[in-house]
Amino acid sequence: MNLTMAFCVLVVYPPASLMFRLRYRHPERIPPTGPVLVVANHVSILDPIACARLVFDSGRFPHFLAKESVFKGVIGTLLRQAGQIPVFRFSADAHGALDAARADLEAGNAVVIYPEGSVTRDPDWWPMQSRSGVARLALTTDAVVVPVAQWGPQRLHDYHRKRLYPRLRVPAEYLVGEPVDLDALRAEVRAGRPLTAELLRETTELIMSRVREQLAELRGEPAPSGFYPRPGRELPGDVSGSAA
DSSP, rough: OOHHHHHHHHHHHHHHHHEEEEEEOOGGOSSSSSOEEEEEOOOOTTTHHHHHHHHHHHHOEEEEEEEEEGGOOHHHHHHHTTEEEEEEEEEEHHHEEEEEEEEHTTOOOOEEEESSSSOOOOOOOOBBBOTTHHHHHHHHSSSSSEEEESSSSGGGGTTTTTTTTTOOOOOEEEEEEEOOOOOOHHHHHHOOOOOHHHHHHHHHHHHHHHHHHHHHHTTTSSSOOOOOOOOSSSSSOOOOOOOO
């Protein structure tokens, strides 16, 4: 681990420990080596801090896809040196983030992605419709695709009400699922099946359905049968992960 990575660990650990009382279920399902694509639901702008701790504590260093607006100044330089991946939304460079993430996975790293692109707009905090970037990465790499459900960070920062509740050690739970079996679909893609919009949508929903089922287990209540619609436009404060 280089000095920048070590610095990032030091920056993340104390705030995560103060803000959250983290509880993990099956963190051993995150492979200790090799390419892994961690796919999580998005409930708070603070998710990356808690999720980074999960990945750190599993023995890996996470590389997040994040909106380019956070890559400014000294912080931006540190993020880039630590292998974080900027996403230039709604521009010709948008797919460059997926290319960078694909290269990162091919190098054997751990990439974290929030396919919803921003905090869910579902008033009950279930996942909303996701972008298809996660499917492109899942189908065109050999990465282990690990679905992760998280529940709790929204109690500290409520995105819907734009309110921060200043308190310490808020419970945050993580359920790491079994890897999603994509072998058959990957074989079809390697054999020449095109990455059509339908295939990408079906693969995205397959992965996110697993995340949703795990979230239902964490919450102890049934999940809805579908995904909440995406907003028609981006809103101020949409600064966290993007699936491009």
